[in-house]
Amino acid sequence: MGEAGPAAVTARGWGWRHASRRDWAVRGLDLRIDAGERVLLLGASGAGKSTLIHALAGVLGGDDEGESAGGLLVDGREPESARGRVGLVLQDPDSQVVLARVGDDVAFGCENLGVPREEIWQRVGDALDAVGLDLPLAHPTSELSGGQKQRLALAGVLAMRPGLLLLDEPTANLDPDGVVEVRDAVARVLEHTEATFVVIEHRVDVWWRLVDRVVVLAPGGGVLADGHPDEVLKRHGAALAASGVWVPGHRPAPPVRTRAAGSRLLRTEALAVGRSPKLVLHRDIDLEVSAGGCLAITGPNGAGKSTLGLTLAGLIRPAAGRVRADGIADGLVPDPILWKSRQLLTRIGTVFQDPEHQFVAATVGDELAVGPRALGLPPAEIDARVGPLLERLRLGHLVRANPFTLSGGEKRRLSVATVLVTRPRLLVLDEPTFGQDARTWRELVAFLAELLDAGSGIVAVTHDTDFAVALADAELRMSARGAGVPR
């Protein structure tokens, strides 16, 4: 029952192909991870990092899910039969909470392993201590923050006493505070466990000090680099950064802007925002956005940043006060919430935090044509707009693909493209760089800088300080509760 010490991993010519894909996700992998090693697994998007880690956890699925080649063993056994020896924490905090109460959720894995009842509660207490979650056992899991949910998932895994601890981008969906919270919890756990540790993450600096080995997977198969973190960083840092990994010392250069802000597009008057008039998150917001200017809205989770963004975008009714978009109304009343859906297209474009929420068509090509068609543009004009945008955002080869099947970076680029194709004068972006690798980040920032230079206004809701530094001309920092303080 998981007390057998750290586990070792061996891959011999291992590969995996998803049933629905033509190409192998991983191919010809030879790798040995000794018991007790701490490994950071890197690689460009699509190098098969996640596939490998899912395989190690024994959750890739059977023959109907895909085809495997070579051998992959945990402690000399097939991973599927080593359940309980391996613990996996996934990326999405919301999809990992199983039960409604904190204590029950941590106990869930132990129950499945058949641990006796008295011992389960002993382990639950220990695991919650280890991750620093100081909450009553009956605390509702639905009231936890993202960082707390990830620590809960970690506790649930630790309670199973695994010999191999796997983390699949555990901080990619968290705000900066959550990232630190989870990283510190893992650090504390690693001080007290012998378990072998493998983590995947785009952001190298988060895990750099906690690992003693870095393995870089090559896209297309095999291992690109393998060794001590400092050594791998020195020899392959630049190449890794170019392929999308966030490498310390290889920060993307901020874009050069050529144009100062112009006339005012939108301003607010004593604006209060909330999902409903009774549930006001923030009051007395006075801000303005100009042509060629970028306003960053920052602050902790729950402060109402996204709600403010969607209110400015004419999607949510102000709880009090007004949004006046006189600069882009073009003969309409100045309040965007009163505009028709179609009238928003050329005036305000909104990029949602989760790209999947805004996809409405079956192919990438159709997805881009939705907006222009709603405007009633002639087919020739639609083609003339869609083609260049596809090429510019590296989506040309995906015209016929279903938007839902794209990778995270591709989805983000597509969601931005669908908004830009109708040429709105103001863009509202909700966490545009969330979970993106360094390459998509660079492209996105450069592209947005071009739009600013061309005279568009941008409002960006973001946790990403690098993004704000690179683009923002003004920042509205929202406190947890109360009034926004412009800086």
Next chain:
Amino acid sequence: MSILIPHSGPQAIYRVNPVAKLAASAVIGIALVLSIDWVSATVALAFEAVLFLFAGLGPRRFMLRTLPVWVAAVFGAITILLYGVPSGQTYFQFLLINVTDGSIELAIATFLRVLAIGLPAVVLFVTVDPTDLADGLAQVLRLPSRFVLGALGGLRLVGLFLEDWKSLELARRARGIADTGRVRRFAGQAFALLVLSIRRGSKLATAMEARGFGSDTPRTWARESRFGAREQVLVGIGVLVAATSVVVSVVSGEWNFIVGG
């Protein structure tokens, strides 16, 4: 989401195994659907009115939670009043509407019956925590744990679906397609929600599997689901209410067995 937050309260009823609550309301319900007469329903309601004082609900919450039952009872009664099988004196007639002695009596019986079956079911289930119910179903009734825990895990996703729906709606306005074609848009949005929910569901399934769920190892239970004296008392009360109302009704000659009735 109220269904997702664990329920608790100081009253004894909160600590009763949900399986017993299920059994008690089932016994009353089954006994009362066998006949449509006003006597059995009235007797059951009289008992229940006293028992509700121990149900762990204040008057406000009681009315709020049971409101749908009252509405259903009123509508059911009106329907029967207007269209029920006519007999005896006719008071009002218009097209298919026919209010008679018989339909009035049936309407009253229906009204009382819906209340007598609906109220205890709602009142007992307001104090049920889904986790405890799942524990009871798996440990007391021995339903397959895979099924019970899978459903319990899925229940937690309901709150996320509601948020998804709201975002999908806003996004459609932002995409310029929210002005016309309401029906088609609704269908498209429902399909998108389905795609998102399958995705969330499969992610949750992976997370559960990664924690050893669904393996062949016999499962243990961190929370013991007991079926002891308290539970037997509650089921006993249910049986008592059901039996008394049937007996009183039969003795008074009002009982009319619904099958073939």
